[in-house]
Amino acid sequence: MAENIDKFKDQLDAAAKLLEILPKKELVDRKTIVVCMSLDSVLLTDFICKGLGLSYEMLFSEQIFAPNNPECSIGIVSETEDIVLDDALIRAFNISYDFVYGEAHRKYEEKILKNVYKYRKGNLLGKLKDRNILLIDEGCETGLTASVCIKTLMGLKVKSIAYATPVIATDVAASLNDLVDEIYMINKIADFIDVDSYYTKKIAVTSESIMSILEESPYYLPLQKQQGEKNNAI
Structure with missing residues (x-):
């Protein structure tokens, strides 16, 4: 029997719902660095970082x-x-x-x-040693991307790793639970199809639109200095 799962309207809808369940005070108090796991997740990550007031990196x-x-x-x-x-x-x-x-x-x-x-x-990649990390992904089907990001962060000797995603396969959630300190999710699905199936209509992103988001965002760490220089010039 197919699972009755309400789809997200788009990435911003998913981001808003994910933001609701994230422990904002705890993340802020721990001076968490958010790490975006893919270019497809930039829209969602930037929205969440705006809501949390936290900076993010790309991996x-x-x-x-x-x-x-x-x-x-x-x-x-x-x-x-x-x-x-x-x-x-x-x-x-x-x-x-x-x-x-x-x-x-x-x-x-x-x-x-x-x-x-x-x-x-x-x-x-920025200096993440001894930092608390929140990994964000727009969806998790196989866990391969999450696993390699977690492996990379462990190699960089971060202090802790939390993982957040709007939708994840049940078996993958179980396996990732052994690798991270905390998992935040909206939907956990046993018979997972693919990530796009759980969005009604995703907002199309291009390399140009992604670059625009990163350049204009005050939360994207690698370009924050550039942002400051631009603001000072105005």
């Missing part, structure tokens, strides 16, 4: 796909070149690990570095 990652099947994700690599793999799929398709690691490095050089230069002006 870039790219999926690794099976050869001859560009829709089958077998792993993911982050901007620190941390990798999380779906070993069951890799074995099932008899995929060489040399291929997987080669693809991971290619995605890092061709896509992740490009995003770092474009959206963070070439700067490395």
Whole structure:
């Protein structure tokens, strides 16, 4: 039987509902740094950071796909070149690990570095050691992206990690619960379809609109200095 789940109107509706359940005072008191997990999540993350009054960073990652099947994700690599793999799929398709690691490095050089230069002006991920982190994602189907971001943050020796998403698969929520200090979610779904299925009509975002949000936001850490210089010039 299909689950009766109310869809979010769009990312801003999802962000508003997620904001309602987040412990604002606790997050602010702990001087939490919010980390946006994908370009698709920028709209949602910026809205939440405005509501919390907290700054955010971006953490870039790219999926690794099976050869001859560009829709089958077998792993993911982050901007620190941390990798999380779906070993069951890799074995099932008899995929060489040399291929997987080669693809991971290619995605890092061709896509992740490009995003770092474009959206963070070439700067490395901010200093997050000993900071409390709130990871935000617009939806979680497999947990691969969340897992690689958590792995990366652990490698950076952050103090704590909370994870927030409007919609998540039930089994993934259970597995991530062992990796983070807290999970905040609106809908936990057993028979998960895909993230877009739980939004009535998502607001379309382009690289230009994302860049505009980041450049105009007073909450996006990598460009805050640039924002200050712009305001002083007015």
